[in-house]
Amino acid sequence: MTAVLAQGLRKTYGEKAALDGIELDVRRGTVCGLLGPNGAGKTTAVRILTTLLRPSGGRAEVGGFDVTTQPRQVRRTIGLVGQHAAVDELLTGRQNLELFGRLYHLSAAEARRRAAELLEQFGLEHKGPAKEYSGGMRRRLDLAAGLILAPPVLFLDEPTTGLDPRSRAEIWRAVRELVSGGTTVLLTTQYLEEADQLADRISVIDSGRVVAEGTPDELKAKLGGDRLDVVVHDPELLATAAELIGRVASGPAEVDRDTRHVSAPVSERVQALTEVLTALAAAGIEAEDVAVRRPTLDEVFLDLTDAGGGSR
Numbered sequence: 001m002t003a004v005l006a007q008g009l010r011k012t013y014g015e016k017a018a019l020d021g022i023e024l025d026v027r028r029g030t031v032c033g034l035l036g037p038n039g040a041g042k043t044t045a046v047r048i049l050t051t052l053l054r055p056s057g058g059r060a061e062v063g064g065f066d067v068t069t070q071p072r073q074v075r076r077t078i079g080l081v082g083q084h085a086a087v088d089e090l091l092t093g094r095q096n097l098e099l100f101g102r103l104y105h106l107s108a109a110e111a112r113r114r115a116a117e118l119l120e121q122f123g124l125e126h127k128g129p130a131k132e133y134s135g136g137m138r139r140r141l142d143l144a145a146g147l148i149l150a151p152p153v154l155f156l157d158e159p160t161t162g163l164d165p166r167s168r169a170e171i172w173r174a175v176r177e178l179v180s181g182g183t184t185v186l187l188t189t190q191y192l193e194e195a196d197q198l199a200d201r202i203s204v205i206d207s208g209r210v211v212a213e214g215t216p217d218e219l220k221a222k223l224g225g226d227r228l229d230v231v232v233h234d235p236e237l238l239a240t241a242a243e244l245i246g247r248v249a250s251g252p253a254e255v256d257r258d259t260r261h262v263s264a265p266v267s268e269r270v271q272a273l274t275e276v277l278t279a280l281a282a283a284g285i286e287a288e289d290v291a292v293r294r295p296t297l298d299e300v301f302l303d304l305t306d307a308g309g310g311s312r
């Protein structure tokens with residue numbers, strides 16, 4: 001069963017296409033990660049799917065309802081935690097949640113009961129107004145407000161941008177709990193790691209288009225997985241080192257002469273590291289530093305646009 005569907009979704013502002021034909025198919029009870037840099041079109045997509053913005057072309061369905069022709073049914077199906085906090089600074093967490101409950105047409109008693117439940121679940125029993133909250137607490141309060149009605153489909157626009165690792169982990173835990181209860185989640189993020197941690201499938205978007213789609217493992221395999229970095233002591237030996245590393249790597253080795261770096265994608269990180277160290281030692285090449293690391297988001301996009309023959 002499909003929970004969120006987008007077909008050829010477009011949004012233009014004058015000449016500029018913020019969304020240039022987005023395709024999405026999110027199965028019920030799963031997490032879809034929309035991964036992309038600033039300006040990729042993530043918020044635009046979320047705003048269209050949550051009926052806050054009309055598409056210029058294409059179509060979309062949420063929970064089986066069309067976002068343009070059945071917006072009221074869609075709104076009854078979803079929760080939204082926007083990119084910017086929607087809580088009232090002067091109210092306490094409890095007052096904010098009760099207010100949201102009333103906005104969602106709960107009775108006063110129901111709103112009080114639901115607020116109390118969420119305050120406990122998200123560790124938000126602070127007595128003072130929301131302006132005294134830390135960034136992590138505010139984000140948790142936003143999330144709680146989006147969950148007043150325990151929606152079947154929840155949209156989270158960059159839920160952890162700007163949070164420290166601990167607050168981020170708390171949000172991740174809350175999202176996983178919701179999903180285990182059957183909620184479908186579409187979340188946007190700029191962090192590869194976040195998509196990796198939470199999403200069943202990831203759509204990488206750039207300049208309003210989906211440039212890659214798949215499970216985290218599929219995408220990593222497509223992108224060549226981890227990268228091996230070696231700093232070679234003697235610049236004269238860079239070319240030889242690059243050739244040796246290239247034999248172990250899953251793609252071409254890149255050389256940066258200024259920093260004496262050789263970098264290459266590898267698929268089996270431990271094996272590749274061992275083989276490269278052995279080969280370098282056998283050739284008498286001294287390495288100042290060796291590291292295996294995940295690709296950065298920059299490298300992901302560079303790889304994707306290279307592979308697609310992109311014009312950027």
Ligand SMILES: Nc1ncnc2c1ncn2[C@@H]1O[C@H](COP(=O)(O)OP(=O)(O)OP(=O)(O)O)[C@@H](O)[C@H]1O
Nearest residue numbers: 013017018036037038039040041042043044045083
């Ligand atoms: N109301 C608008 N008028 C004109 N251009 C807009 C408008 N809203 C968005 N855009 C443009 O559309 C593109 C996509 O914006 P969007 O906010 O969807 O990006 P995003 O992926 O959410 O970025 P971020 O990670 O910075 O939140 C950007 O180039 C943006 O400048």
Ligand SMILES: [Mg+2]
Nearest residue numbers: 042043044083
């Ligand atoms: Mg955004």
